[in-house]
Amino acid sequence: MRRNAANLAMMLICACLSGALTSGVVRATGSEPGENVQANPGPCIAAAAAADDDKTIEVCGALIDNEKATKPDRVKALLARAGAYDRKQMIDRAIADYDTVLKLDPSLADAHNARGELWRRKGDRPKAIMDFGAAVKLDPNNAVAKANYKSLSLELERIGAMMAVAGKPSFDCRKARRPVEKAICANPALADLDREIVASTFRTVREAQNPGQARELQRAQDQFIARRNAEFGKPGYDLQKAMRERLQRINGVDGY
Incomplete structure (x- = not known):
């Protein structure tokens, strides 16, 4: 999960920087009357790049809550904050952020996989296997999701085998x-x-x-x-x- 969170954070940084360079626009939080400007993702990008989890939660949270934030910026800020929550062992909050991400964009295979890893750590194997399966379906070449799906499938098979003999001795x-x-x-x-x-x-x-x-x-x-x-x-x-x-x-x- 930590590797996934790091990858998602880097996706956030690279995508935001790429967008800024492509548009040539520097966004600001303030504006002239009547000017329609978007929220500034810069502080969230910087906090995620510095791996400052507390700062990431603070500034990315502000971006998420800003009604002027674009959908892509909100998604990337949610991914960054989810990774920070995970590293701070705040699993339920991280899952909640991935829930919101996938409502905004259900096509993100990495987000499905990351949420699946959190469900697995919480012991909810059915939800984990569903997320891993969704990630593989969206991206059949996602090696991490494929490995997670395979390992959890084998684990569920072993659990099923153990349940089949539970309460039964070695003899008839x-x-x-x-x-x-x-x-x-x-x-x-x-x-x-x-x-x-x-x-x-x-x-x-x-x-x-x-x-x-x-x-x-x-x-x-x-x-x-x-x-x-x-x-x-x-x-x-x-x-x-x-x-x-x-x-x-x-x-x-x-x-x-």
Whole structure:
């Protein structure tokens, strides 16, 4: 997002300067009676170029609110202010500015992508994927938007896969016979722990440095299962605690 904000700010500066050079007009905030002059975008351009976020918010905000500001100048000032808000972690305000930009000009692929990145940071994946998709549709060659769309699509696929197995253990509950297995099947938290333990055991055995280490790792898991089966239901035995400790032992203190 920060790279996008910087790019948008540079677009603002270059476009404004180009417009000024092309027209040969120096805009002023004051005027003679009856003279129809536009608002001056100069301070907003300068603040954005200097990466002075507080100043950008102040002076670009004044330009945005100025009824004499042209639509292109207002759009560029909104983009600059949105970037400043983002860098100051004021995400909701940045999104609001991108909302206004896209109402004024819905064809801006970079603005869709930038807003999508903000939605993603807020955890709103559906809105993020819609913005990334819109950006790619508007500009199929936008590498940043394409990468964002692809990575979020994969993330959503993984989440969907995880949701499909949530609350399900590593074994078929229809074939559960032991009391401990039935208890795991009846408790989604225990079922998730069981699945994580088996998956982590598989990973550590697969990544073992040699066959002997792999056999030792698998033996430790088999011993845990045997102890779990034998001790479940006895006074003082906490199945969830035992499973959590087993998972931590497999993955280590850092969780891997």
